[in-house]
Amino acid sequence: MTSVTGAGTLSRVKTHHRTCTICEAMCGVTIEVDGDTITSIRGDDDDPFSRGHVCPKALALKDVHEDPDRLTLPQRRTGARWETISWEEALAEAAGRLHAVQRAHGRSAVALYQGNPTVHNYGSLLFGQVLARAIGSRNNYSATSADQLPHMLAALEMFGHQLLLPVPDVDRTDFMLMLGANPVASNGSIMTAPGVERRLKALVARGALVVVDPRRTETAALATEHVPITPGGDAALLLAVLHVLHRDGLARPGRLAAFTRGLERLEAVARRYPPSRVAGACGVPAERIERLARALGEARRPVVYGRVGLCTQRFGGVGAWLVNALNIALGALDREGGAMFTTPAADAVAAMAKIGMRGHFDRGRSRVRGLPEFGGEYPVATLADEIETPGEGQVRALVCSAGNPVLSSPNGARLDRALSTLDFVLSIDLYRNETSRHAHLILPPTFALEHDHYDVAFHVLAVRNTAKLSLPLFAPRAGARHDWQIMLELASRLTRHRGGKDALVGGLGAAALRRLGPRGLVDLMLRTGPHGLTMKELERHPHGIDLGPLLPRLPARLFTSDGMIDAAPPVFLKDLARVDAWLDEAQAPGGLSLIGRRDLRSNNSWLHNSRRLVKGPPRCTLLVHPDDAAARGLRDGASARLSSRVGELLVTVELSPEMRPGVVSLPHGWGHGRDGVELRVAREAPGQSLNDLVDERALDELSGTAALNGVPVELRA
Numbered sequence: 277m278t279s280v281t282g283a284g285t286l287s288r289v290k291t292h293h294r295t296c297t298i299c300e301a302m303c304g305v306t307i308e309v310d311g312d313t314i315t316s317i318r319g320d321d322d323d324p325f326s327r328g329h330v331c332p333k334a335l336a337l338k339d340v341h342e343d344p345d346r347l348t349l350p351q352r353r354t355g356a357r358w359e360t361i362s363w364e365e366a367l368a369e370a371a372g373r374l375h376a377v378q379r380a381h382g383r384s385a386v387a388l389y390q391g392n393p394t395v396h397n398y399g400s401l402l403f404g405q406v407l408a409r410a411i412g413s414r415n416n417y418s419a420t421s422a423d424q425l426p427h428m429l430a431a432l433e434m435f436g437h438q439l440l441l442p443v444p445d446v447d448r449t450d451f452m453l454m455l456g457a458n459p460v461a462s463n464g465s466i467m468t469a470p471g472v473e474r475r476l477k478a479l480v481a482r483g484a485l486v487v488v489d490p491r492r493t494e495t496a497a498l499a500t501e502h503v504p505i506t507p508g509g510d511a512a513l514l515l516a517v518l519h520v521l522h523r524d525g526l527a528r529p530g531r532l533a534a535f536t537r538g539l540e541r542l543e544a545v546a547r548r549y550p551p552s553r554v555a556g557a558c559g560v561p562a563e564r565i566e567r568l569a570r571a572l573g574e575a576r577r578p579v580v581y582g583r584v585g586l587c588t589q590r591f592g593g594v595g596a597w598l599v600n601a602l603n604i605a606l607g608a609l610d611r612e613g614g615a616m617f618t619t620p621a622a623d624a625v626a627a628m629a630k631i632g633m634r635g636h637f638d639r640g641r642s643r644v645r646g647l648p649e650f651g652g653e654y655p656v657a658t659l660a661d662e663i664e665t666p667g668e669g670q671v672r673a674l675v676c677s678a679g680n681p682v683l684s685s686p687n688g689a690r691l692d693r694a695l696s697t698l699d700f701v702l703s704i705d706l707y708r709n710e711t712s713r714h715a716h717l718i719l720p721p722t723f724a725l726e727h728d729h730y731d732v733a734f735h736v737l738a739v740r741n742t743a744k745l746s747l748p749l750f751a752p753r754a755g756a757r758h759d760w761q762i763m764l765e766l767a768s769r770l771t772r773h774r775g776g777k778d779a780l781v782g783g784l785g786a787a788a789l790r791r792l793g794p795r796g797l798v799d800l801m802l803r804t805g806p807h808g809l810t811m812k813e814l815e816r817h818p819h820g821i822d823l824g825p826l827l828p829r830l831p832a833r834l835f836t837s838d839g840m841i842d843a844a845p846p847v848f849l850k851d852l853a854r855v856d857a858w859l860d861e862a863q864a865p866g867g868l869s870l871i872g873r874r875d876l877r878s879n880n881s882w883l884h885n886s887r888r889l890v891k892g893p894p895r896c897t898l899l900v901h902p903d904d905a906a907a908r909g910l911r912d913g914a915s916a917r918l919s920s921r922v923g924e925l926l927v928t929v930e931l932s933p934e935m936r937p938g939v940v941s942l943p944h945g946w947g948h949g950r951d952g953v954e955l956r957v958a959r960e961a962p963g964q965s966l967n968d969l970v971d972e973r974a975l976d977e978l979s980g981t982a983a984l985n986g987v988p989v990e991l992r993a
């Protein structure tokens with residue numbers, strides 16, 4: 277489109293429509309580009325799913341794209357010196373050094389870590405698998421074990437597939453019990469729902485939203501009711517809710533009973549947890565639990581939903597199971613307004629099952645701490661152990677793609693030190709940050725606006741069935757490579773070094789994969805998918821296609837061997853012994869417990885170099901209840917020492933009556949002040965890293981998920 281702007285200036289302004297890929301919400305954005313310059317980014321009113329909604333982070337698409345600190349050419353480090361080298365030299369050196377480490381010390385001496393943006397970029401999502409296969413190490417890690425692993429474990433054990441995750445039908449429920457999530461700040465997770473605040477307000481208007489959270493968050497503030505729980509108390513609370521439902525005849529699985537086993541076992545478990553037994557430990561009075569359970573059980577279309585605060589704590593696995601179990605007991609699973617399954621146009625769930633990847637758990641144990649494998653990965657909480665502990669199988673090199681584990685994983689300070697001892701670190705990243713500063717080589721991929729994208733993962737997790745292809749706005753700079761091209765190139769070079777044949781996945785060699793690319797692979801998925809779409813068809817609908825509301829999918833969608841749901845899988849029943857022990861423990865009085873939080877204008881660790889997103893009052897503050905502050909002689913704005921078993925930080929106190937007394941909150945993803953971090957804006961207000969205090973030994977011991985929340989801490993002036 278050519279348009280005339282200003283006083284007769286003829287400019288070539290082009291308008292593009294695509295999806296914002298920063299968080300899970302899949303907002304449609306309309307971006308105007310004048311030559312090489314992005315002149316505006318706004319919500320796409322014609323996107324049938326997001327209908328014009330965007331949050332302030334959409335502007336980060338421009339800020340990262342144009343960021344002078346963003347790397348565009350391969351970087352090599354020798355000592356403290358960095359130099360720019362050619363792509364050919366960098367790829368040859370990367371593959372050569374990885375191969376050398378593996379030849380000398382075995383395949384598992386190279387570890388792979390894949391971070392969160394992997395899932396927001398279909399190139400790295402699909403070709404990350406190709407790279408992982410070519411590396412062929414047992415040492416695979418990702419942000420999963422600091423995030424949603426408990427939900428995946430529950431899905432695997434109950435529904436037979438680790439990706440068959442139920443999504444709360446937020447637009448049609450009339451009673452949502454939400455635990456450990458703050459969608460007003462996070463925009464929703466495993467509940468892709470652009471404009472979720474609007475959807476939650478509509479729910480409050482027609483029904484009820486009850487938020488269980490140690491902090492009265494932005495979401496709790498708009499909810500019908502806020503239940504301030506003790507960190508880690510969710511599993512116990514949910515057991516008591518289940519108890520009341522069964523005792524009062526409100527457990528009515530309905531049609532689910534025909535294809536669910538273990539319902540009697542579930543009821544027998546629930547009987548052991550009357551509200552009076554759990555009230556003290558979870559900090560919610562028994563009468564309140566009674567009232568809450570009855571309101572939930574009597575609602576017409578109830579749903580229970582739990583997220584990060586429910587997963588990343590000591591009882592994450594059991595908590596995630598109980599969320600599903602409650603939805604079953606309420607008859608809410610697979611029912612309109614309840615917890616439903618999508619019918620995605622590119623059916624990643626079915627595609628994975630077809631190649632035998634439904635998931636698995638505990639097929640092996642990690643070398644040093646004996647932690648369980650999940651889906652071929654070990655918990656990131658043990659990565660530093662595997663680097664530091666000598667012996668056969670010790671990790672000596674790391675490939676880190678789209679992740680920043682120095683800031684995102686527990687005891688990041690220890691991992692930071694461990695990384696500096698490795699023989700070789702390869703980062704595939706846009707920036708020289710806290711993790712990639714340890715790299716010997718950084719391979720910078722193109723950023724979002726330079727490549728196409730289809731949300732293979734988030735269409736599976738969305739509250740409505742939709743499909744959308746995003747096309748690039750800008751051609752990659754000369755020689756630049758997409759994530760998938762870097763991954764494929766490394767995979768094929770590694771394979772060749774080994775003298776192996778070029779078959780990389782599913783019988784497809786590098787040449788075939790190069791030809792198909794992520795677009796070709798997803799086109800195949802679309803064609804064989806339930807809506808019979810094609811990439812060509814999606815190209816004709818730049819705003820996306822609406823495929824209707826979520827529909828009941830069970831029992832046909834189940835992947836268990838007997839085609840039944842397991843309402844009470846043995847792994848979770850066994851783990852209740854830990855909950856029991858916790859309930860029997862005397863509650864230690866007076867201690868402080870540390871939890872995390874998210875901010876609307878930030879996204880994990882990587883948007884703090886956008887000036888307009890970080891400007892304003894400092895956001896990396898410790899929220900402290902006024903009573904807890906007074907007891908320690910701390911005023912608003914005071915500096916204080918916050919310490920845990922693993923570290924100590926100097927933090928700025930922000931008084932907050934939102935906090936449950938005894939609980940303090942610090943956001944994660946900050947701490948940019950380290951040497952060698954090349955983020956000029958972020959360094960001006962670097963903040964501290966929450967994960968320098970999080971104890972890597974504290975886990976949900978069942979699943980290996982990091983207990984990022986509920987860290988015992990001390991606070992002193």
Ligand SMILES: Nc1nc2c(c(=O)[nH]1)N[C@H]1C(S)=C(S)[C@@H](COP(=O)(O)OP(=O)(O)OC[C@H]3O[C@@H](n4cnc5c(=O)[nH]c(N)nc54)[C@H](O)[C@@H]3O)O[C@H]1N2
Pocket residue numbers: 390391392393397400419422423424584588677678679680681683684685704705706707709721722723724759872873879880881882944945966967970984
């Ligand atoms: N204490 C505490 N810790 C937490 C959490 C918490 O709630 N509390 N949350 C956890 C959760 S849920 C998550 S998901 C993890 C996130 O943990 P990570 O995934 O390890 O970290 P991010 O901060 O998301 O870092 C993403 C990196 O990817 C780079 N990047 C961005 N886009 C691209 C791209 O397209 N390609 C490539 N190659 N690189 C790209 C960025 O520059 C950045 O370095 O953190 C976890 N850590």
Ligand SMILES: Nc1nc2c(c(=O)[nH]1)N[C@H]1C(S)=C(S)[C@@H](COP(=O)(O)OP(=O)(O)OC[C@H]3O[C@@H](n4cnc5c(=O)[nH]c(N)nc54)[C@H](O)[C@@H]3O)O[C@H]1N2
Pocket residue numbers: 299300392423455456457458459461462463464465488489490491493505506507508509510583584585586589871872873874875876877878879880985986
């Ligand atoms: N603006 C913004 N949006 C984001 C991100 C971001 O960093 N910034 N990150 C993205 C990512 S990777 C993810 S996974 C999603 C996460 O999305 P959400 O799951 O909504 O994550 P949080 O906002 O961290 O909300 C977790 C809540 O759990 C509470 N909590 C802590 N401990 C406990 C506990 O023991 N019990 C209970 N009941 N609650 C507890 C915290 O107070 C917090 O309010 O957000 C995504 N969206």
Ligand code: SF4
Pocket residue numbers: 296297298299300301302303329330331332333334463470
């Ligand atoms: S909520 Fe914000 S960051 Fe997330 S997709 Fe929408 S515009 Fe992007």
Ligand SMILES: [Mo]
Pocket residue numbers: 392419423
């Ligand atoms: Mo996450």
